[in-house]
Amino acid sequence: MEFTDIERFLVDFTYVVNTDSASGHTDGILTVARFFENRFLRLGMDCEILMPGNKEVPCLKATVGTPPYDVMCLGHMDTVFPEGEAAKRPFAVHDNRAWGPGVCDMKGGLLVALHALETLKRTGDLDNMSICVLFNGDEETGSDQSQPLILETAENCRHVLVFEPCRPDYHLVSQRKGGGWFHIEVTGKQAHAGADPHKGVNAVVELARLVPSIQDLNDENTGTSAHVTVFHGGDKVNIIPSRATVSVDVRILDPGEKQRVESFFAGLHPKRLCKDAQVRITGAIDRPPMAETDQSRALQELIISQAEQLGIDMKAITTGGCSDGNFTASAGVPTIDGLGLVGANSHRADEYIELASIPVMVSLISRVCRKLAEKKSTTAG
Numbered sequence: 001m002e003f004t005d006i007e008r009f010l011v012d013f014t015y016v017v018n019t020d021s022a023s024g025h026t027d028g029i030l031t032v033a034r035f036f037e038n039r040f041l042r043l044g045m046d047c048e049i050l051m052p053g054n055k056e057v058p059c060l061k062a063t064v065g066t067p068p069y070d071v072m073c074l075g076h077m078d079t080v081f082p083e084g085e086a087a088k089r090p091f092a093v094h095d096n097r098a099w100g101p102g103v104c105d106m107k108g109g110l111l112v113a114l115h116a117l118e119t120l121k122r123t124g125d126l127d128n129m130s131i132c133v134l135f136n137g138d139e140e141t142g143s144d145q146s147q148p149l150i151l152e153t154a155e156n157c158r159h160v161l162v163f164e165p166c167r168p169d170y171h172l173v174s175q176r177k178g179g180g181w182f183h184i185e186v187t188g189k190q191a192h193a194g195a196d197p198h199k200g201v202n203a204v205v206e207l208a209r210l211v212p213s214i215q216d217l218n219d220e221n222t223g224t225s226a227h228v229t230v231f232h233g234g235d236k237v238n239i240i241p242s243r244a245t246v247s248v249d250v251r252i253l254d255p256g257e258k259q260r261v262e263s264f265f266a267g268l269h270p271k272r273l274c275k276d277a278q279v280r281i282t283g284a285i286d287r288p289p290m291a292e293t294d295q296s297r298a299l300q301e302l303i304i305s306q307a308e309q310l311g312i313d314m315k316a317i318t319t320g321g322c323s324d325g326n327f328t329a330s331a332g333v334p335t336i337d338g339l340g341l342v343g344a345n346s347h348r349a350d351e352y353i354e355l356a357s358i359p360v361m362v363s364l365i366s367r368v369c370r371k372l373a374e375k376k377s378t379t380a381g
Contacts, residue, residue: 002310003358003359003363012115013108015035016107016110017090018086018090019035020083021137022080023137023139025078026058028083029057029058030058033049033058033077033135037060039118040062043064044064046063048061052145059134059135059149060077060133061153063133064126064129065129065131067130068130070372071158071161071372072154072161074134075113075134075162075163076324078136078137080140081101091103093355096354097355099352100351102351103353104165104345104346104351105164110135110340112340112358113133113163113365116365117133117369119366125369125373129370130373134153136150136324139324142286142287143327147324154328154331161339162324162325162339163339165342165346166342166361167319167338168354170307170342170357172315174296176289176290177225177253177289177290177318177321178290178326178330179250179251180283180285180286181248181250182248182281182284183282184207184210184248184280186203187203188240189201190242192238197240200240201240201242201276204233206244207244211231214226215227217250217264224252226251227250228246229248231244231247248283252289253318254289255288287322290323291330296336299336300336306364310364341353342354342360
């Protein structure tokens with residue numbers, strides 16, 4: 001069951017990468033969804049394009065067999081790159097790598113799922129499987145609209161494979177940090193910095209004093225990180241600033257840290273240096289960690305064993321980045337991530353994938369899906 005049709009994969013790769021599908025670019029995401037819908041229909045799968053939530057966020061759901069599904073193939077069609085990016089630097093192949101917007105994160109991964117299922121169709125295995133595919137269109141902006149659909153779908157699946165990029169040297173992802181963003185806004189009072197500074201309330205000073213305490217949230221023992229990433233304040237050099245804002249990125253590995261972090265930010269309201277300053281805080285830990293369980297470790301071991309049969313020494317890593325796998329794992333469904341193509345530099349102009357990983361990852365996913373289906377049959381028997 002080894003994949004060899006690299007040429008066809010590259011033709012598909014060229015099309016999907018050269019189709020702009022930035023988050024919020026509904027037409028572009030829908031074009032990508034239609035491409036995959038057409039191919040899944042050819043496999044005899046039931047397909048529907050959904051628009052969950054109150055915004056136009058195309059999501060593609062394709063199924064074969066009946067629930068509960070042996071496998072859920074999860075991925076996203078949106079990218080971080082704006083409309084017009086593909087025209088500026090279209091899909092290209094050189095130095096044994098493929099380049100282009102979204103080539104690594106994660107259009108290559110979507111194609112791994114597609115070609116793995118096409119391989120299973122050619123061998124006759126797909127007709128005896130129960131598989132669900134869900135590609136959403138808003139992962140890069142937090143999956144706000146598609147999260148309920150992801151969770152609802154995962155409830156009817158035994159295992160989840162997430163097609164974010166595989167890390168260099170074939171490192172899959174077994175754990176991800178959860179996290180969220182917090183935003184603090186301080187309102188003070190303007191005044192002339194030279195003539196009447198005493199009449200002002202300096203919002204920048206009030207906000208700046210909070211930064212060291214935010215840094216103290218970092219804890220290597222629990223794996224929690226908290227970083228001020230955006231700070232704005234003031235308009236002119238001779239005016240006491242009346243407004244300042246800061247954004248904080250927080251990541252947690254231990255689910256119990258959610259309460260500690262949220263309690264910390266809630267407690268910042270009354271701690272004012274200037275009594276007339278107003279402090280407003282919003283945000284939450286809204287993406288739970290993707291933690292290892294006995295069931296996910298068993299799935300990980302199965303994947304690694306199948307990789308060994310392909311001559312690949314695959315390892316598992318933990319990463320601070322989040323994905324939609326955080327949601328499915330928190331729902332109790334065994335989830336393994338990083339099963340797309342091997343690559344690096346996501347969200348950058350020098351994003352790439354390694355061409356040699358195409359046959360490996362397609363063959364690997366085909367084998368894993370078949371093994372999971374066989375496992376169900378054995379258990380049932």
